[in-house]
Amino acid sequence: MTTSTQERNCLICEVPISDCHLGIDSCRACAVFYKRVVSSNRELKCKGGRDDCIQENPTTACRKCRFQRFSEIYAKASESVEEIVIEKERKISGKRKNTLLDTDKDSLESEFIDHDSYSHCSPSSSSETPILDRVRQAYSMVCKIRKSGEFGTYTGVGCNDAVRKGKLVFFPSTYSRTIPNARIFYSAIIEFGDAAFEDYRNLDHEIKAFIANTTNNLFAALDSAYRAARYFPDEDTIFTSYTATLNIDSVESFFDDCSHEINLEEAAKEMRKNILRSEIPNKALFMKFRPTDKEFLALIGLSLWNNDIFTLNESLMSIVTKNREAILKESHVMYRNQGIIDYATRLGELLCLLVNIERKSFYSKEEIEVYRLMNLFNEAFDDIDQ
Numbered sequence: 095m096t097t098s099t100q101e102r103n104c105l106i107c108e109v110p111i112s113d114c115h116l117g118i119d120s121c122r123a124c125a126v127f128y129k130r131v132v133s134s135n136r137e138l139k140c141k142g143g144r145d146d147c148i149q150e151n152p153t154t155a156c157r158k159c160r161f162q163r164f165s166e167i168y169a170k171a172s173e174s175v176e177e178i179v180i181e182k183e184r185k186i187s188g189k190r191k192n193t194l195l196d197t198d199k200d201s202l203e204s205e206f207i208d209h210d211s212y213s214h215c216s217p218s219s220s221s222e223t224p225i226l227d228r229v230r231q232a233y234s235m236v237c238k239i240r241k242s243g244e245f246g247t248y249t250g251v252g253c254n255d256a257v258r259k260g261k262l263v264f265f266p267s268t269y270s271r272t273i274p275n276a277r278i279f280y281s282a283i284i285e286f287g288d289a290a291f292e293d294y295r296n297l298d299h300e301i302k303a304f305i306a307n308t309t310n311n312l313f314a315a316l317d318s319a320y321r322a323a324r325y326f327p328d329e330d331t332i333f334t335s336y337t338a339t340l341n342i343d344s345v346e347s348f349f350d351d352c353s354h355e356i357n358l359e360e361a362a363k364e365m366r367k368n369i370l371r372s373e374i375p376n377k378a379l380f381m382k383f384r385p386t387d388k389e390f391l392a393l394i395g396l397s398l399w400n401n402d403i404f405t406l407n408e409s410l411m412s413i414v415t416k417n418r419e420a421i422l423k424e425s426h427v428m429y430r431n432q433g434i435i436d437y438a439t440r441l442g443e444l445l446c447l448l449v450n451i452e453r454k455s456f457y458s459k460e461e462i463e464v465y466r467l468m469n470l471f472n473e474a475f476d477d478i479d480q
Contacts, residue, residue, distance in 0.1 A: 106163050108152040118167055118246060128164045129239070129285070131157065205387040206324055209237040210261070222431065223424040225290070229391045232290035236282040240336035243278040247271055257339075259325045267338035269352040273471065275335035280306060283313055287398055293413050294398070301410070305403055311455040312397045318373065319380035319451065320390055327381060332373040342366055354469050361468055368461050372454040383447050388428050393448050395421045400452065 104111050104121040111121050120128075131138065138158035141147060147156035148163045211234035221227050241262075256265045265271070283306040287294035294302065318333040326332075331341045340348060345362045385393060399418050404411035422441075429437035465471050 105167050106148075106152070106160060120164065120167075124160070124164060127157075128161060131161045207234055207237070207387055207390070208262075208321075209234065209241045212238045222427050223388070225395065225420055226388055226391050226424050226428065228290045229395045230387070232286045233391065233394055235289055236286045237336060239282045239285060240275075240278055244271075244275050244335055244337045247274045262325075263337070264325070264339045265337055266344055267334040267340040267348055269349055269470075271338055272334055275338060276471075279314065279335060280310060283310060283398075290395065291398070291417060293417060301407075304407065305398065305410075308402050308406065309398050309400055312400055312452050313394065315372070315376050315451050315455040316390075316393055316397055316448075319376040320385075322373075322377045323381045323384075330369075330374055332369060332377065340369070342369060345369070352470070356468055356470060361470060364461065364464055364468070376451050376454055379447055379450055383443055385444060385447070389425075389444055392421055392425045392428075393444065396448060397452075 102111050102119055103109065104124055105119045106124040107121060109121050109123075111119065138161055140158045141154075141156040142150075142159075145159060145162065147154040147159035154160060207230060211230070213231065213234075256263050258264075284302050287302060287305065294305065297305075321336075322332050326339070329341065331339050334340050345365050346358065348365065349356065349358055349361055396418060399414045399421075401414070404414045425441060426437075429440070434440070462471075
């Protein structure tokens, strides 16, 4: 550790730090505080009433001012990375075809759920679909956590190859980026469960981790299909994380920063096979049925309480069954409120979509074992297994 590194200070509370957290110069206490506030649904109020407590005293006990300061620094850190690719995007914007049809763009933006959808306000207590409302809040929180956390893993490397789509910048997926992004996602699933479902929140940490590990592939497959259909409907591009993309042509470059001794040809072949038999078909299915925002939320909620959970742990059967039934019940209310009476066929299509994506996500479990044998991603898988 160099002297210059030791002399850094937290950008929020100004205490001395020896390393950064969440991709910025922050102490562990501030980072933990930020994640807890993001995962809660409580509205923060300034103690002084002027939203300037932290300017007067960096070690303030005012939660709102501390959180606001952390959020501002996060935003600036993300913008500094994004600005690197703006000039490139301007030069080629006239050559790139917008993959979103103009006639569909407004409706997609009004319904699409991402990090910008997050609100600190709690869902209305008078809502007829409180679970779906909490799932919306929790999913957008997951998006916010992933976006903020993942930008801290790039450190400017490969920014010239990034692509801007609307407000987001997407980076080419690489081996070294996949591991930390996977850890962020795994942690975010636990935060999602805590925020969306009281039954999950009341479980022991070991059981929460078990559920997150069991649902990881299905949740990721749904999320990737949902976002790939939005941003890359006419391409073979898929998401490997919230900000990282991959396609058939870029598979070999994915392994450029892999430090392990591997058989590049075999590794690339295996990855292409996985993309072709699961990721691209998942996106095609999603685009075929085009779930609305609330339909997608129902699918995401069902993915957390998937059948594999009580198959592997019978003691959780009643909890899984209870929450699945509650989600489906609110789906009935959702259709009724939209004036749709004969919705049985539509609900059947969505459940078939979920089953098909769940079946294809099983391929990912097979891939994990193959990758282990090829000495790939063992760091990430070992962490999750623990």
